[in-house]
Amino acid sequence: MQRPGPVVLDASALLAYLRDDPGAELVADAISMGVVISAVNVAEVLSRAIDRGADPCALADDLTLALIRRLGGRALSADADWLAIAVDTDVSQIRRPPRRPTPATAG
Numbered sequence: 001m002q003r004p005g006p007v008v009l010d011a012s013a014l015l016a017y018l019r020d021d022p023g024a025e026l027v028a029d030a031i032s033m034g035v036v037i038s039a040v041n042v043a044e045v046l047s048r049a050i051d052r053g054a055d056p057c058a059l060a061d062d063l064t065l066a067l068i069r070r071l072g073g074r075a076l077s078a079d080a081d082w083l084a085i086a087v088d089t090d091v092s093q094i095r096r097p098p099r100r101p102t103p104a105t106a107g
Helices: 011-019 024-033 039-051 056-071
Strands: 007-009 035-037 074-077 090-093
Touching: 007 011, 007 024, 011 024, 011 039, 024 035, 039 056, 056 074
Parallel strands: 007 035, 074 090
Antiparallel strands: none
């Protein structure tokens, strides 16, 4: 019997989903309905990704973008690269790009 309330993912469940291991389809179904995961479990997933040679920043970006899309929210980021990777996502930069010197101010 399933209990009411949110589904909480363990690191092993998210890893199974990311690697398309057996059981990944159950995790995908749960994710589509909305899940929660602790910061400690996310840290474990990132740690294992690093151990396997994955780029933890890229994985973190992918997970964050998926969350934004799921919640229908927007992102605040200091990372200028997000404007290029965040297709169909509302991203606001928290910093202005550096001003390039003009010939009149360059020297």
